[in-house]
Amino acid sequence: MSEERHIVKRVIDRCNRVHSIAERYVLRPLAYEQSAPAEIGQGPQIIVDRHMKAGSSDLFICIFGHRMGTPVTLEETGERFQSGTEYEFVDAYRHNQRHGKPYILLYRGLKPFPPETDPEELKAVEAFFKRFEGEHAEFKGLYKAYRSNEEFETCSSTTLIQPSQKTLF
Numbered sequence: 001m002s003e004e005r006h007i008v009k010r011v012i013d014r015c016n017r018v019h020s021i022a023e024r025y026v027l028r029p030l031a032y033e034q035s036a037p038a039e040i041g042q043g044p045q046i047i048v049d050r051h052m053k054a055g056s057s058d059l060f061i062c063i064f065g066h067r068m069g070t071p072v073t074l075e076e077t078g079e080r081f082q083s084g085t086e087y088e089f090v091d092a093y094r095h096n097q098r099h100g101k102p103y104i105l106l107y108r109g110l111k112p113f114p115p116e117t118d119p120e121e122l123k124a125v126e127a128f129f130k131r132f133e134g135e136h137a138e139f140k141g142l143y144k145a146y147r148s149n150e151e152f153e154t155c156s157s158t159t160l161i162q163p164s165q166k167t168l169f
Contacts, residue, residue, distance in 0.1 A: 001063050001064075001065050001109070003149055004063045004065075004107070004109065004149070004152055005031060005063070007149060007152055007153045007156065008029065008061055008063075008156060009029050009031075010153070011153065011156050011157050011160060012027045012028075012029050012160075014157065015027050015160050027059070030051075030052040030057065032048045032051075032052065035048075035051045035052045036048045036050075036051045036052065037051070042075075043075055044084075045072050045074070045084055045087065046075060048084070053091065054088035054089070054091045054092040054095075054102070055091040055092050055094065055095030055096075055102065056095070056102075057092070057102045058101055058102055058103065059102055059103050059105070060088075060089075060092040060102040060103070060104045060105070061104075061105045061107070061156070062085065062088070062089045062092070062104065062105070062106045062107070063106075063107045063108075063109065064085065064106075064107070064108050064109065064125050064128065064129075065109040065111070065125075066109070066111075066113045066114075066117050066121065066122055066125065067117075067118070067121045067122075067125070068082045068083045068085070068086065068121050068124035068125050068128065069082070069083025069084055069085050069086070070083055070084060071083060072084050072086075072087045074087070082124050082128070086128060089104075089106070092104055093139060104141070105144075105156070105159055105160075106141070106142075106143035106144070107143060107144050107145070107146060107152065107155070107156065108125075108129060108143055108144070108145045108146070109145075109146060109152070110145050110146065110147050111146075111147055111148060111149075129143070144159070
């Protein structure tokens, strides 16, 4: 997802240059590579959470591709997640349901998969998105699927900046 992460940073930079946005908001991307130090002594997710907790952000952008990621177990509760990405999404979603924020944007990459794609990883991603289906879905809302980096950049730009209003959500 590194290409998509770079695209999000570009879109955020573009938003920060739009006068109607810049006079009201400061958008600062938080990515663990830049925000969390190379710290030893605790689990990686605890270190990441100390520097950038998904649920305490104003805007949370989550992107899934063909991998679920590395499993995470919360040390303090024992709660298990298929990956850090799933954990951060669930944390943001729970905060959104209780407090009305963060505003969550969820994207699903449907670009062609590399030949070495692990079918179990792909099944895990499929299972995650099935949690949005049906009347009694665990997660409520819509996500956007995209098939190319260009399509992702267009849909993420359009979501952040409404062309008719020129305002940020």
